[in-house]
Amino acid sequence: MKNTAQPLLEEYQIGNLKLKNRVIMSSLTRGRATNEGLVPTPLMAAYYAQRASAGLILSEGTWVNPRSIGFINVPGIYTPEQIEGWKLVTQAVHDKGGLIFSQLGHIGAASHPDFFGGELPAGPSAINPQTQSFTPEGFKDTVTPRMLTVAEIKQTILDYKQAAKNAKEAGFDGIEVHAQAGMLIPQFLSLATNKRSDEYGGSVENRARIVFEILDAIIEVWDSTRVAIKFTPVLFSHVGIVTPDEETIPLFQYILKKLSDYNLAYLHIVGPAEDLTGTPVEVLQDDYFSHFRYHYSGTLMANLGFTQGSGNAILKDGKADLVSFGTPFIANPDLVKRFMYNLPLAESNRDTYYSGESGYTDYPEAVIA
Ligand SMILES: Cc1cc2nc3c(=O)[nH]c(=O)nc-3n(C[C@H](O)[C@H](O)[C@H](O)COP(=O)(O)O)c2cc1C
Numbered sequence: 001m002k003n004t005a006q007p008l009l010e011e012y013q014i015g016n017l018k019l020k021n022r023v024i025m026s027s028l029t030r031g032r033a034t035n036e037g038l039v040p041t042p043l044m045a046a047y048y049a050q051r052a053s054a055g056l057i058l059s060e061g062t063w064v065n066p067r068s069i070g071f072i073n074v075p076g077i078y079t080p081e082q083i084e085g086w087k088l089v090t091q092a093v094h095d096k097g098g099l100i101f102s103q104l105g106h107i108g109a110a111s112h113p114d115f116f117g118g119e120l121p122a123g124p125s126a127i128n129p130q131t132q133s134f135t136p137e138g139f140k141d142t143v144t145p146r147m148l149t150v151a152e153i154k155q156t157i158l159d160y161k162q163a164a165k166n167a168k169e170a171g172f173d174g175i176e177v178h179a180q181a182g183m184l185i186p187q188f189l190s191l192a193t194n195k196r197s198d199e200y201g202g203s204v205e206n207r208a209r210i211v212f213e214i215l216d217a218i219i220e221v222w223d224s225t226r227v228a229i230k231f232t233p234v235l236f237s238h239v240g241i242v243t244p245d246e247e248t249i250p251l252f253q254y255i256l257k258k259l260s261d262y263n264l265a266y267l268h269i270v271g272p273a274e275d276l277t278g279t280p281v282e283v284l285q286d287d288y289f290s291h292f293r294y295h296y297s298g299t300l301m302a303n304l305g306f307t308q309g310s311g312n313a314i315l316k317d318g319k320a321d322l323v324s325f326g327t328p329f330i331a332n333p334d335l336v337k338r339f340m341y342n343l344p345l346a347e348s349n350r351d352t353y354y355s356g357e358s359g360y361t362d363y364p365e366a367v368i369a
Helices: 042-050 080-095 150-169 184-189 204-219 248-259 288-295 308-316 327-331 335-340
Strands: 012-014 017-019 023-025 056-063 100-105 132-135 138-141 174-179 227-231 266-270 300-303 322-325
Touching (some): 023 335, 080 100, 080 150, 174 204, 184 204, 204 227, 204 248, 227 248, 322 327
Parallel strands (some): 023 056, 227 266, 266 300
Antiparallel strands (some): 012 017
C-alpha cells in the first residue's frame, strides 16, 4: 500500500532549491572511473540516474587535484575531460528530475607514494596516519608523509575553489566538502596528525582554520546555500590515529558556532558506529544529533545506519531536517519507492563495492505487486 504520509517523503526547501523528499543519497566511492584520466564514464551516469528519485544525490568523493588522490579509480574534477565526464552524470540525473551535489575531497597524508611516482604524500605534519591506502596493487599501509608548506596549503585551498568552479561548469547543483575521517581536513583537526606550530596548528581556531578557508573560497564561486560540509566527529575504526581526542568536543563547538553564520545548504553529520562510553566524546553518547542541533542553527542532515523507521522518527522528533542513506542506496536504486510502498530492502554485495562489472548498475527496482 502506498504511504506518502511519512516525514521522509516530505519536500524540503534549501535556498531556491526544492528537494522532492528528505531521503538523501550520501556519497559512495564505487571505484568505477576505470581509466587513466579518472574521468566519469557513461556507466557512472547510468548508475546515478537510477538513483535520481532521492531528494538529493551526493556524488562519490571526488579529487580536487592530482595530489589529493589516494584510492584507485576514483574520479577527479580538475581536468577538462573530467568536467566533460561529469556533464554526462549531471545531465542524466537532471533528465530524471533529480538533483546532485559534487563531493570534493582530498586524502592528504592517507595516500601512498605509489600514486605519486614514489614521491611522498603530504599532510599537516610528517606523521604517519597509520591507516591503509587502496593502491593499484591493493591495500597498502600508509607511510610518514611530508609536511605541507603554508604556500601548499594556500594552493590546495585554491584547488578546492577551482574544483568548485569546475563542478558548476559540469552542471552540479551544489558542493559538499568531504571532511570525513581519513581525509585531509580531519588530519588538520586531529591532535594526533597536526603538530604544526604556524597558523594551521596548535589552538582549536588554528586547526579549524582550513575548514573555513576552504568554505570561504568555495563561497566565492557558489551561493552559500549551495555549499555544505560533511563531518564524522566520532569515528574510531579504519581511520588509523585520526580518532576523537580530548579536544574534539571544544573543537566542534567552535566549528558549529562559526558555521551557523555561514547560511550553508546543510551540515551533514555522521553518527557513532560504536559505543562512545569511556571515549573522549562520551558526552555525545545520549541523544547524539541533539548536540549538533543545539550548537548549529542551520539545516542538519543526519547519517549512519538509518532505516525507514529511524529516519522518519528523527525527522518527526525535529532532531534533523534531512536523512542520508549510504549502503541502502547500493542495492536499492529505488529506495524512495521502497519506503513509499513499505517494500523490503535488497542486500548489497560488499565484494563489488569498489570494483567489478557487476554490483553497480544491475541492482533491479522492486516490483510493486
Ligand atoms: C562503499 C562505500 C563508499 C563510501 N564512500 C564515501 C565517500 O566517498 N564519501 C563520503 O563522505 N562517505 C563515503 N561513505 C560513507 C557513506 O556516505 C555513509 O556516511 C556511511 O555508509 C553511513 O551511512 P549508511 O549507514 O546509510 O551506509 C562510503 C560508504 C560506503 C559503504
